[in-house]
Amino acid sequence: MAVLRIRHAPDPVLKRKTARVQKIDAALQSLIDDMFETMETAHGVGLAANQVGISLRLAVIGIPAEEEGQPRQDYVLINPEMIKKGGERLVDEGCLSIPDYRGKLTRAEWVKVKALDREGKEFRLKAEGLLAQALEHELDHLNGTLYIERMREQNTLDTLTAIDERETVEAAAG
Numbered sequence: 001m002a003v004l005r006i007r008h009a010p011d012p013v014l015k016r017k018t019a020r021v022q023k024i025d026a027a028l029q030s031l032i033d034d035m036f037e038t039m040e041t042a043h044g045v046g047l048a049a050n051q052v053g054i055s056l057r058l059a060v061i062g063i064p065a066e067e068e069g070q071p072r073q074d075y076v077l078i079n080p081e082m083i084k085k086g087g088e089r090l091v092d093e094g095c096l097s098i099p100d101y102r103g104k105l106t107r108a109e110w111v112k113v114k115a116l117d118r119e120g121k122e123f124r125l126k127a128e129g130l131l132a133q134a135l136e137h138e139l140d141h142l143n144g145t146l147y148i149e150r151m152r153e154q155n156t157l158d159t160l161t162a163i164d165e166r167e168t169v170e171a172a173a174g
């Protein structure tokens with residue numbers, strides 16, 4: 001496994017819509033393993049393939065356990081599609097491709113997504129809370145959209161100063 005270099009805005013690969021994955025093979029599964037390792041090293045909760053410079057419709061998500069000692073909840077999303085979403089809530093969000101910033105924006109209360117898992121089997125996922133937010137964030141990445149483009153007032157983007165603030169942001173960075 002390897003830690004990959006995370007691309008930062010304004011790298012053009014982040015703005016390009018990604019291509020669908022055609023073949024799920026050992027090379028793709030090794031990329032998935034590297035993406036998890038990269039996400040973990042960067043303390044993110046998700047990572048899209050174009051954030052490591054690979055313009056494919058592939059993302060990983062790892063939701064930290066609520067209780068200590070419990071395993072992280074990992075999701076592999078190949079060719080994910082948003083089926084439905086509903087509700088609105090104001091969230092704090094950060095992004096590994098826009099380090100040291102965070103912003104407030106509106107995300108759905110719940111989402112329903114379908115995707116293929118790392119073996120190529122289709123699954124559906126209904127999510128709320130942090131997982132729903134991470135799913136929207138990563139699907140946005142795959143369509144070439146960054147969270148700052150969803151903010152109504154872009155001047156509300158805050159710079160991180162305190163260490164405890166940084167921890168909050170990392171909880172919602174992908």
Ligand SMILES: [Zn+2]
Nearest residue numbers: 095096097174
């Ligand atoms: Zn991001």
